[in-house]
Amino acid sequence: MKLYGKYIEILFKSQMQYRTSFWLLAFGQFLIPFSVFAGLYFMFERFGQIKGWEFSEVALCFSIIHMSYALSECFARGFDSFSALVGNGDFDRFLVRPRSTVLQVLGSKFEFSRVGKLVQSIIVLGWAVSQQLADWTMLKGLVLLFMIVSGVFIFTGIFILAATMCFWTVQGLEIANIFTDGGREMAQYPLNIYQKWVTRFFTFIIPFGCVNYLPLLYLLDKTTGNPLPYMLAPIAGILFIVPCLLVWHVGVRHYRSTGS
Amino acid sequence: MIIVKGLSKAYQVAKRSPGVKEAMKALFKREYKVVEALNDISFTIEPGEIVGYIGPNGAGKSTTIKVMSGILVPDVGTCTVMGFTPWKDRVQYVKHIGVVFGQRSQLWWDVPVIDSFELLRDIYKVPEQEYQSTLALLTETLELQEIIHMPVRQLSLGQRMRCEIAASLLHSPSVLFLDEPTIGLDAVSKIAVRRFIRTINEEKGVTVILTTHDMNDIEALANRIILIGKGKLLYDGSLSAIRSQFGTLKTMTVVYSHHAEPLKVEGAVIESWTTERAVLSVDTAQTVISEVLISLSQQVEILDVAIDTLPIEDMIIQLYKEHQL
Numbered sequence: 001m002k003l004y005g006k007y008i009e010i011l012f013k014s015q016m017q018y019r020t021s022f023w024l025l026a027f028g029q030f031l032i033p034f035s036v037f038a039g040l041y042f043m044f045e046r047f048g049q050i051k052g053w054e055f056s057e058v059a060l061c062f063s064i065i066h067m068s069y070a071l072s073e074c075f076a077r078g079f080d081s082f083s084a085l086v087g088n089g090d091f092d093r094f095l096v097r098p099r100s101t102v103l104q105v106l107g108s109k110f111e112f113s114r115v116g117k118l119v120q121s122i123i124v125l126g127w128a129v130s131q132q133l134a135d136w137t138m139l140k141g142l143v144l145l146f147m148i149v150s151g152v153f154i155f156t157g158i159f160i161l162a163a164t165m166c167f168w169t170v171q172g173l174e175i176a177n178i179f180t181d182g183g184r185e186m187a188q189y190p191l192n193i194y195q196k197w198v199t200r201f202f203t204f205i206i207p208f209g210c211v212n213y214l215p216l217l218y219l220l221d222k223t224t225g226n227p228l229p230y231m232l233a234p235i236a237g238i239l240f241i242v243p244c245l246l247v248w249h250v251g252v253r254h255y256r257s258t259g260s
Numbered sequence: 261m262i263i264v265k266g267l268s269k270a271y272q273v274a275k276r277s278p279g280v281k282e283a284m285k286a287l288f289k290r291e292y293k294v295v296e297a298l299n300d301i302s303f304t305i306e307p308g309e310i311v312g313y314i315g316p317n318g319a320g321k322s323t324t325i326k327v328m329s330g331i332l333v334p335d336v337g338t339c340t341v342m343g344f345t346p347w348k349d350r351v352q353y354v355k356h357i358g359v360v361f362g363q364r365s366q367l368w369w370d371v372p373v374i375d376s377f378e379l380l381r382d383i384y385k386v387p388e389q390e391y392q393s394t395l396a397l398l399t400e401t402l403e404l405q406e407i408i409h410m411p412v413r414q415l416s417l418g419q420r421m422r423c424e425i426a427a428s429l430l431h432s433p434s435v436l437f438l439d440e441p442t443i444g445l446d447a448v449s450k451i452a453v454r455r456f457i458r459t460i461n462e463e464k465g466v467t468v469i470l471t472t473h474d475m476n477d478i479e480a481l482a483n484r485i486i487l488i489g490k491g492k493l494l495y496d497g498s499l500s501a502i503r504s505q506f507g508t509l510k511t512m513t514v515v516y517s518h519h520a521e522p523l524k525v526e527g528a529v530i531e532s533w534t535t536e537r538a539v540l541s542v543d544t545a546q547t548v549i550s551e552v553l554i555s556l557s558q559q560v561e562i563l564d565v566a567i568d569t570l571p572i573e574d575m576i577i578q579l580y581k582e583h584q585l
Contacts, residue, residue, distance in 0.1 A: 003383065092331050096359045098351045098354045256331065
């Protein structure tokens with residue numbers, strides 16, 4: 001963990017060599033989600049509500065998912081752009097260093113410009129929370145925090161899966177974006193507005209439901225019965241990373257036997 | 261130190277046929293062919309040796325280095341380095357080795373060299389005191405004082421390579437793998453790098469395995485060469501053995517006053533020829549030099565003659581030829 005800090009430090013120093021580009025990128029990253037959010041706003045302006053969800057409720061969901069996405073883009077950027085590492089052979093370098101490959105890939109890149117996105121989602125989150133949708137308690141605050149963490153783990157897991165595919169294809173695959181960008185677009189709304197199979201897929205296969213639906217019900221006092229499973233759902237989301245890491249190790253083993 | 265036995269590795273490589281139509285076909289159905297990158301390679305390297313690992317492009321040099329450094333797992337065969345099997349227990353093993361890929365950098369591009377060194381210190385968990393003394397030694401012998409605080413991207417290739425080598429030695433490895441360490445360097449930098457490799461070998465007893473295409477590297481450094489071609493081990497022995505094998509081959513450069521017709525010399529091969537100068541190769545085991553000189557003096561007015569033994573470069577080319585590489 002300390003080493004990861006050192007990696008970030010050196011990447012930060014590198015980034016500071018290109019200050020102007022950093023500010024421009026961060027500013028862009030700040031603006032882009034606003035247009036998406038504006039779209040959301042105008043849609044609710046027209047329809048009032050979707051399946052019983054108010055605009056401010058969806059805004060809460062929206063900000064949580066976007067915050068998770070921005071954070072995982074920051075931290076797991078190394079996996080997101082992993083095809084470059086395999087393509088130019090830099091991954092070989094990681095294999096001759098006495099540290100885990102996951103740590104080294106995580107430490108290979110950090111996307112500081114996503115700070116812009118992060119600030120944007122914090123503003124939206126602040127606004128949504130201030131709308132007095134429910135009585136806020138410490139516990140709810142904690143669950144909210146876990147929802148964000150859980151989201152980060154899920155997105156990171158998907159990035160890892162996508163990166164693993166590079167061991168077979170060398171080139172990055174756009175197909176993974178269905179699950180990252182697509183997942184984000186999908187998960188910015190509460191899951192129950194979709195078809196059953198979509199809901200199921202994003203609960204049991206890629207557990208976005210554990211971030212943006214089940215605990216959301218708890219936050220908004222919409223649960224029936226014991227709220228505990230709803231509160232603990234984000235933890236199940238975090239566990240998604242485990243099979244992803246296993247698949248990663250299979251990928252590394254494949255790479256080392258083929259060297260492609 | 262290093263024992264390699266019966267190492268084999270084959271790759272599946274996609275067949276590529278020319279033409280758009282074939283390319284379209286390949287999109288759906290690929291044909292593979294198996295390329296034997298390594299075929300039953302065996303050798304033993306003693307501690308403190310410097311071994312030149314040579315062969316033409318695609319001979320399997322890099323693959324061997326990758327296997328020995330634990331990056332690749334071979335299909336068949338065993339390899340033991342300091343009691344470790346490189347591809348098992350990777351994390352424990354790689355603490356003891358240093359690897360330099362001449363064509364790729366291991367330094368962080370935008371920050372001063374010293375920052376990269378400090379991160380490497382943390383990656384390898386080198387104790388601070390040990391790090392400081394190693395760094396001091398490396399800085400002095402590689403003359404890094406002036407460049408260590410410059411960002412890597414501002415360094416010349418030669419300066420960068422010196423830093424690369426220093427970076428791979430910060431954790432005091434016992435074995436150093438150098439994959440083309442002098443590629444693209446100017447003459448001065450090459451000599452500096454060679455001198456340094458000698459120094460760490462002699463003073464710290466580091467075992468060095470280097471691949472290169474520059475035979476001057478080999479001549480300056482390696483007492484022993486291992487030649488591979490098409491995945492097979494072709495020669496393993498001292499450089500002087502090769503020298504004596506090809507020692508009878510001489511190159512003769514003759515300068516003479518203007519002579520319009522091509523020369524004809526019995527028992528010598530004319531490598532190049534102009535109206536004023538000719539280069540001949542002679543095998544002294546078959547032809548006596550004086551006979552060649554007599555034959556020459558009958559045809560032209562000789563102004564100057566130089567006789568050299570075959571450069572090591574050409575000996576290797578001869579060796580490649582013998583093995584039809």
